[in-house]
Amino acid sequence: MADQEVKYSNFYESTLAIGSGGLPTNVTTATLTAAPTTEGTTAIGANYYLVLDPDSASKREVVEITAATGTTLTTITRDKEGRYGTPGDASTAPNHAEGTVVRMAVVKEMFEDVHDRVDADEVTNAAHRSSTSNPHSVTATQVSAIATSNLLDDDSFATASATTVPSSESVKAYVDAQNASQTAGVSLGLVIALS
Numbered sequence: 001m002a003d004q005e006v007k008y009s010n011f012y013e014s015t016l017a018i019g020s021g022g023l024p025t026n027v028t029t030a031t032l033t034a035a036p037t038t039e040g041t042t043a044i045g046a047n048y049y050l051v052l053d054p055d056s057a058s059k060r061e062v063v064e065i066t067a068a069t070g071t072t073l074t075t076i077t078r079d080k081e082g083r084y085g086t087p088g089d090a091s092t093a094p095n096h097a098e099g100t101v102v103r104m105a106v107v108k109e110m111f112e113d114v115h116d117r118v119d120a121d122e123v124t125n126a127a128h129r130s131s132t133s134n135p136h137s138v139t140a141t142q143v144s145a146i147a148t149s150n151l152l153d154d155d156s157f158a159t160a161s162a163t164t165v166p167s168s169e170s171v172k173a174y175v176d177a178q179n180a181s182q183t184a185g186v187s188l189g190l191v192i193a194l195s
Contacts, residue, residue: 007044009036012104023096032071043070054103059094
């Protein structure tokens with residue numbers, strides 16, 4: 001489907017409003033009796049999926065709402081499943097009369113959108129990981145910042161340059177050694193103070 005976040009409304013059901021003309025073939029706008037809401041009062045924004053005439057096997061249609069204001073659906077992508085022809089083709093979609101039931105139900109398109117979002121994130125993360133030979137390496141700027149801080153004062157470490165940038169493992173070993181030596185001094189001080 002698409003790398004998009006769709007909205008949901010629990011237990012939503014409405015009808016195509018009386019006097020609206022329903023939703024004929026070739027039409028991509030409609031008016032509902034009630035809008036899908038987040039908690040019963042605030043209308044959700046697009047994008048979301050609705051099922052028109054959900055209880056009719058011969059006229060059931062999954063549509064995607066890509067623009068709406070309250071009960072007015074201003075942009076509808078018809079026949080998302082391609083049940084009546086090419087997916088998205090309003091010219092082959094069925095005619096729905098005023099009063100037709102409209103329901104938000106779990107449809108496969110919702111899951112396809114979630115999968116597309118996950119896949120897109122994986123591709124982005126893979127590209128990021130492959131953009132550097134060692135994603136855990138430390139840059140010369142980072143080494144300089146660590147070396148000039150008051151926490152670390154080892155001369156050999158402070159003289160590291162861009163050509164001798166240590167690996168993340170050596171930086172970790174150095175920090176662990178510094179922490180261990182500081183901890184040992186504190187422990188010895190506690191023992192002397194307690195004696």
